Amino acid sequence: MRTAVIVFPGTNCEHDVVYAMEALGGEAEIVWHRETSLDDFDGVILPGGFAHGDYLRTGAIARFSPVMSEVRRLAENGAPVLGICNGFQMLCEAGLLPGALIANRDLSFICRFVDLEVVDTDTVLTRLATQGDRVRIPLNSYEGNWVDPSASGRVALRYVDDPNGSQARAAAVANERGNVAGIMPHPERGIEDILGSSDGQVLLESFLQSLVDYPPVPA
Amino acid sequence: MKVTVTINRRPEIADPEGTTVERALHDLGYTEASGVRMDRVVHMDVKGDDVVAVKDLVEEMCRRLLANPVLEDFEVEVTE
Numbered sequence: 482m483r484t485a486v487i488v489f490p491g492t493n494c495e496h497d498v499v500y501a502m503e504a505l506g507g508e509a510e511i512v513w514h515r516e517t518s519l520d521d522f523d524g525v526i527l528p529g530g531f532a533h534g535d536y537l538r539t540g541a542i543a544r545f546s547p548v549m550s551e552v553r554r555l556a557e558n559g560a561p562v563l564g565i566c567n568g569f570q571m572l573c574e575a576g577l578l579p580g581a582l583i584a585n586r587d588l589s590f591i592c593r594f595v596d597l598e599v600v601d602t603d604t605v606l607t608r609l610a611t612q613g614d615r616v617r618i619p620l621n622s623y624e625g626n627w628v629d630p631s632a633s634g635r636v637a638l639r640y641v642d643d644p645n646g647s648q649a650r651a652a653a654v655a656n657e658r659g660n661v662a663g664i665m666p667h668p669e670r671g672i673e674d675i676l677g678s679s680d681g682q683v684l685l686e687s688f689l690q691s692l693v694d695y696p697p698v699p700a
Numbered sequence: 701m702k703v704t705v706t707i708n709r710r711p712e713i714a715d716p717e718g719t720t721v722e723r724a725l726h727d728l729g730y731t732e733a734s735g736v737r738m739d740r741v742v743h744m745d746v747k748g749d750d751v752v753a754v755k756d757l758v759e760e761m762c763r764r765l766l767a768n769p770v771l772e773d774f775e776v777e778v779t780e
Contacts, residue, residue, distance in 0.1 A: 538768055545765070574768065581770040584716045628713055630770065646714065 482692040485512040485522040487552070487568075489532035489543045494565065494669065498528045501669035505682060507689045514546040523692045524561035524605075525552050527568025529621070529667060539582060539624045540570035549575060561605040561691040562661045566622055569653075569663030573627075578654055578663045580629030585622070586646025594677065595620040595666055596641040597652050604637045604655035605691035606662040606684050616680035618671035620644060620652075625665040627651045637662060660695055701754050704777045705742040707767045742766060751778050 484502055486509050488495045495511050502509035509526070512519070519525065533542040543549070549571075556562045556577050564572040572578040585591060596617050599610045610616070616638070627634075627647040638653035645665075653664035668681030709715050715737050722736035748754040755778050762774040 537765070541765065541768070573770070581768050583714065583771065586714070586716050588716050588720050626714075626716070628771065630710075630712065646716070 482508065482523045482689070483521060484509040484524045484526055484688075484692065485519050486510065486526050486528055487512050487514055487548055488528075489514040489530070489546060491532045491534055492528055492530035492567070494529035494667065497667075497669045498526055498565070501672045501681070501685055502526075502689070504672060505685055505689060507685075507692075512548065514543070514548050516548045517551065519548070519551040519555060522555070524688070525555055525563070526688070527552070527562075527564040527571050528669075529566030529568060532567055532571065535567075535624075538574065539567060540572075540574040543571045544575040553577065556656075556661045559658065559660050559695065561688055561695055563606060563688055564663040565667060565669065566625075566665055569665055570624060572661060572663045577661050578656055579631055579634040580627050580648070580654065582624045582665070583626045583628055584624055585626050585644070590623045591625065591644050592619070592621045594618065595644055595652070597638040597666065598641055599637070600639050601635055601637045601655065604635070604653075604659040604662050605688050605695055606653055606655065606664060607637045607687055608695075608697065609687040609690060610683045615641065616671075616683065617678050618666045618668055618681045618684075619677075620666040621670075622665055627654065627665070629654075635659070638664065658696075660691070701746050701748060701751070702779045703744050703746050703754065703758050704779070705744070705758060705762060705766060706739055706775045706777075707742065707762070707772050708737060708739040708774070709772050713771050751780070754778050
């Protein structure tokens with residue numbers, strides 16, 4: 482079961498994601514954004530960074546990269562697709578997730594640990610977590626303020642406090658099917674105690690399990 | 701043809717930058733100012749000699765790339 486970790490010009494979290502996936506027993510490979518086939522992969526992670534310099538709007542130019550039609554195909558087939566931080570912004574721009582991300586309410590770049598509460602466990606990001614559980618992982622973003630005028634998004638995780646003005650205090654959202662998810666904080670930076678937290682493990686383990694069976698087969 | 705595109709965030713969507721600039725104006729004593737919104741303006745040259753066709757083309761660019769339909773409206777002005 483292999484995960485493609487897509488790199489755009491300006492992406493900078495790809496090695497952390499690959500490290501985290503491998504540390505948790507998964508198999509992940511970095512794939513350049515000009516790639517036109519993801520046939521050899523079972524899932525996709527769009528990592529964080531500043532793709533195309535965040536020009537125009539965050540994620541707005543990245544969504545037209547050649548690889549994105551393959552990401553869309555996998556998403557429509559039900560494969561696990563996860564966007565972290567800048568990757569979350571891309572999935573919204575691409576219309577694979579509802580809403581959009583705008584500047585933080587207080588116009589500050591927020592870089593600190595945040596506490597999140599698990600709201601919805603029927604997603605590739607949260608299926609191994611328990612509703613009401615709390616996870617503590619780092620947030621590192623300026624445009625983390627999610628707005629969804631259609632109010633159609635499913636909130637998977639919400640901030641315990643309200644760091645950035647995000648609608649419904651959403652920190653992670655998913656599509657209706659639950660196989661496409663976006664998260665603003667960084668689970669890959671919270672997978673070992675030496676990093677200050679290992680709470681991100683359950684989120685990435687949920688993703689790894691989803692490569693094997695999603696949606697879960699009822700027991 | 702010269703084209704000017706104005707992209708503005710819909711009134712119901714928060715504009716943290718506009719809010720901050722408005723606060724700064726008030727701090728400077730300009731309490732007369734309200735409803736500050738930070739629009740984006742794009743200028744471009746577009747090949748073509750038919751105003752309607754050029755406008756249609758640029759509106760398509762707006763729908764596909766220049767504006768985010770979740771947040772923003774746009775206005776295209778063609779000047780010869």
